Amino acid sequence: MLIAAIAKELKLLARDLHGVAVLFVMPIVFMLIMSAALSQDGDNLRPDARIVLLGDADDANTRDLSAALRGEGWNVATAAHGEAAAQQRALQNGRTDLLIDNPNRADTPLADEQPLHLWLSPDADRAWLAAAKGILRQHYTRIRLDRYLAEQRITLPKNPRFPVRDIERKANASFDQTRDAVKQYLAQTAWRETYLNRRGEAVQRPNSVQHSVPAWLIFGMFFIMIPLSNVMTAERQTNTLTRLSMARAPASALLAAKIIPYFLINQLQFVGMVLLGYTVLPALDMPAFALSGSLAPYLLLSAAVSAAALGYGLLVSVLARSTEQAVVLGGGGIIIMAALGGIMVPVHVMPDIMRQIAAYSPMGWGLEAFQKLLLNHYSAAQIAPQLLKLSCFGCAALCVAVWLYRRQLALSARF
Structure with a gap:
C-alpha cells in the first residue's frame, strides 16, 4: 500500500514539471542574485567620488x-x-x-x-x-x-x-x-x-522609510498578476474563451475590460501604502512616510508603474496554461526583478556589475524615479526617462499579450 501511494505521488510530480522546477530553479537563481548583490567588499570608498x-x-x-x-x-x-x-x-x-x-x-x-x-x-x-x-x-x-x-x-x-x-x-x-x-x-x-x-x-536627512515604502509598494503593484492570471485561467477552463470567440468579441476590448479595474486596484494600492506609511509607521515609533513636492509627478509615476505591472501580468496570464504556470512564470519573474532592481537590496550596496544589471529592471526604474521625487524633489519632466521606460515596457508586453490573446480567440483554444 505504501509503495503504491509513493508511486502515485511520483507520477503526479512527473506531470507537474513546472512545480518541481520551481523548487530547484528558483532558489538557485535567487541565491545567485542575492549573493552577487551582497558581494560588495568592505571598501566602500569610490575613487571616482x-x-x-x-x-x-x-x-x-x-x-x-x-x-x-x-x-x-x-x-x-x-x-x-x-x-x-x-x-x-x-x-x-x-x-x-x-x-x-x-x-x-x-x-x-x-x-x-x-x-x-x-x-x-x-x-x-x-x-x-x-x-x-x-x-x-x-x-x-x-x-x-x-x-x-x-x-x-x-x-x-x-x-x-x-x-x-x-x-x-x-x-x-x-x-x-x-x-x-x-x-x-x-x-x-x-x-x-x-x-x-x-x-x-x-x-531633511533621508531615512530608511523612504526606501522601504516605495520599494515594497512597487513590489506589491506588480503582484496584480496573481488575481489577473486566476481570472484568465478560469476563462479557459470554463470554456468562456470559446464562447467569447463565438460571439466575435474583439481581443483589445476584452483586455481593456480587464485592464481598467485592475488599474484602479493598483491606484488603491498606491494610496493605501502611502496612508499606511503616514499613519501607522509613526505609531510604531518609526519615521513617518510623506510625499514631498507636488502630487502630480507621483500620480504619473503610479500610472506608469501600473502600466508596466499590468502589461507584464497580462503577458504572463496569456502565456500560462494553468494557475501553477502563472505562479511560476509571473511570481518567479517578479521576485527576480525585485532582487535585481534594488527592492530587496538597495542598489548602492551592490557591486558595479550588479548596478549595471539593475538598470534593466522595470522595478528599478520605478524605484529610481520614486527616490528622485522623494529626496531631490524632481519634477515630472526630470523623471521622464524612467516614466518612458516603464510605459514602453508595459506597452510592449501588452501588445504581445493582445496578439497572443487574439490568436487564442481565433482558434477557440482551450488550455
Whole structure:
C-alpha cells in the first residue's frame, strides 16, 4: 500500500514539471542574485567620488587635511570659502558628491573648534557616505590633536633649585588640563550636515522609510498578476474563451475590460501604502512616510508603474496554461526583478556589475524615479526617462499579450 501511494505521488510530480522546477530553479537563481548583490567588499570608498574642501588655501589645517584625504585615494579639490555658493550649485547639479566646509584654521584654539559643515545630496550612496565620514573624522581629529599636543609644553623657572615637588605638581596640572581639553574636544559634534536637493533647497536627512515604502509598494503593484492570471485561467477552463470567440468579441476590448479595474486596484494600492506609511509607521515609533513636492509627478509615476505591472501580468496570464504556470512564470519573474532592481537590496550596496544589471529592471526604474521625487524633489519632466521606460515596457508586453490573446480567440483554444 505504501509503495503504491509513493508511486502515485511520483507520477503526479512527473506531470507537474513546472512545480518541481520551481523548487530547484528558483532558489538557485535567487541565491545567485542575492549573493552577487551582497558581494560588495568592505571598501566602500569610490575613487571616482568628487569631493571639494572649502578652507583657506594658505592655512596648514586645510593643506594637511586635503593631503591626508588624497592619501586615501580620494579625488579632493580645494576652494576658498568665497566660492561656497558656486560649489553648492555644483553639488545640486551632480558635479560634486561631497562638499566639506572647514571653518577652523590651524591657530584656532581647540576649545573654540567649530564642527565641519558637510553639504550632501539626499540620494548620496549611504554606504560610501558612512565610510567617508569615518575616514574624514579619523584624519581631521589626528591633525587637530597632533598640532595641539605639539604646542603643549611646561615652562619652568631658570632657578636651578626649583623644588622637584613643584615641578611634578606643575606637570600633573598641565597633563590634567591637556587631558580634559582633549576629552572635551572628542565629545564635541564632529560635523553638521545639510542636504541640498536639485532645486537648492535644504531637505531633511533621508531615512530608511523612504526606501522601504516605495520599494515594497512597487513590489506589491506588480503582484496584480496573481488575481489577473486566476481570472484568465478560469476563462479557459470554463470554456468562456470559446464562447467569447463565438460571439466575435474583439481581443483589445476584452483586455481593456480587464485592464481598467485592475488599474484602479493598483491606484488603491498606491494610496493605501502611502496612508499606511503616514499613519501607522509613526505609531510604531518609526519615521513617518510623506510625499514631498507636488502630487502630480507621483500620480504619473503610479500610472506608469501600473502600466508596466499590468502589461507584464497580462503577458504572463496569456502565456500560462494553468494557475501553477502563472505562479511560476509571473511570481518567479517578479521576485527576480525585485532582487535585481534594488527592492530587496538597495542598489548602492551592490557591486558595479550588479548596478549595471539593475538598470534593466522595470522595478528599478520605478524605484529610481520614486527616490528622485522623494529626496531631490524632481519634477515630472526630470523623471521622464524612467516614466518612458516603464510605459514602453508595459506597452510592449501588452501588445504581445493582445496578439497572443487574439490568436487564442481565433482558434477557440482551450488550455
